[in-house]
Amino acid sequence: xxxxxxxxxxxxxxxxxxxxxxxxxxxxxxxxxxxxxxxxxxxxxxxxxxxxxxxxxxxxxxxxxxxxxxxxxxxxxxxxxxxxxxxxxxxxxxxxxxxxxxxxxxxxxxxxxxxxxxxxxxxxxxxxxxxxxxxxxxxxxxxxxxxxxxxxxxxxxxxxxxxxxxxxxxxxxxxxxxxxxxxxxxxxxxxxxxxxxxxxxxxxxxxxxxxxxxxxxxxxxxxxxxxxxxxxxxxxxxxxxxxxxxxxxxxxxxxxxxxxxxxxxxxxxxxxxxxxxxxxxxxxxxxxxxxxxxxxxxxxxxxxxxxxxxxxxxxxxxxxxxxxxxxxxxxxxxxxxxx
Numbered sequence: 538x539x540x541x542x543x544x545x546x547x548x549x550x551x552x553x554x555x556x557x558x559x560x561x562x563x564x565x566x567x568x569x570x571x572x573x574x575x576x577x578x579x580x581x582x583x584x585x586x587x588x589x590x591x592x593x594x595x596x597x598x599x600x601x602x603x604x605x606x607x608x609x610x611x612x613x614x615x616x617x618x619x620x621x622x623x624x625x626x627x628x629x630x631x632x633x634x635x636x637x638x639x640x641x642x643x644x645x646x647x648x649x650x651x652x653x654x655x656x657x658x659x660x661x662x663x664x665x666x667x668x669x670x671x672x673x674x675x676x677x678x679x680x681x682x683x684x685x686x687x688x689x690x691x692x693x694x695x696x697x698x699x700x701x702x703x704x705x706x707x708x709x710x711x712x713x714x715x716x717x718x719x720x721x722x723x724x725x726x727x728x729x730x731x732x733x734x735x736x737x738x739x740x741x742x743x744x745x746x747x748x749x750x751x752x753x754x755x756x757x758x759x760x761x762x763x764x765x766x767x768x769x770x771x772x773x774x775x776x777x778x779x780x781x782x783x784x785x786x787x788x789x790x791x792x793x794x795x796x797x798x799x800x801x802x803x804x805x806x807x808x809x810x811x812x813x814x815x816x817x818x819x820x821x822x823x824x825x826x827x828x829x830x831x832x833x834x835x836x837x838x839x840x841x842x843x844x845x846x847x848x849x850x851x852x853x854x855x856x857x858x859x860x861x862x863x864x865x866x867x868x869x870x871x872x873x874x875x876x
Contacts, residue, residue: 542724546592546727546728548731553591554734555735558735558741567581581743582745583623583626583743586748588751592751604717606765608762610645613642613645614641614642614645614646617641618754619750619751639678639679639750642682647678652670652671652674653778656670656776684789685752686746691738692737692738696736699756700729700730703726704722705784705840709844714766717762722759738826760780780843784836787835787836790864791813
């Protein structure tokens, strides 16, 4: 049954993107390259809108008529973020307005689903966040919504990350007692794979802010959706936040590294740039296929690591060195090798 549903999601997204791509071509809705772009020809964009429609339709139907875990705050927040992002794709909306909408979506989720009041921290064990967890949760949702958007700069990278992270949530939910969240992770993975078929280099259509912001928001809220499922025990609930970080670790690392480096260099961090690690790989001559594939391959390893780590909490040292090793490997590859 699940395989059939996932197949329908994949096909609906793929066909939807094909039809949508023809429509935006007629409307001449193109992403025109500039000095900060990693592409060279005008390309239709906004195809992530199909991911939004398919995912939210599947979420609403499954949670209302199957799992019973419908959460209005996630749906409303996703709609608001997709709307402001789609308008930004079309007309370019001020950062202030986007930030207000992102903040409103985060506030709705916290009001309805709560926040991370306790978590599991490697080497420290269970940790009570108290009231500070509210601020951490708010920052996490707003930040990841934007960070995922920042990482959508070359063909295939955002879609590939969504596929691997969604599969990770599917596996995790099945094993550790979060079936509704695991199912939705599978939906996101299949929808993203359907889009990726048209976004792999050379991309026939771009995701746009509407897709990347929605995916960032969804991966930020998924641990809270899982936390509110009734069947999971408290011990498994504590590992939801570190799991969410681990499944998209390369996006987290790339964004934080780039932000920190730009701050130290005195750059205006709010301005668009080509300073991300994945962008520098492309500048140095590596293809979009190679870089997106590299990020995807490491993310798959992270999924396997997450399951291994969560089944045996005593393997924290191995997990830590693996994460540091892969991140350091990217830096070494970036600064010492050229295509």
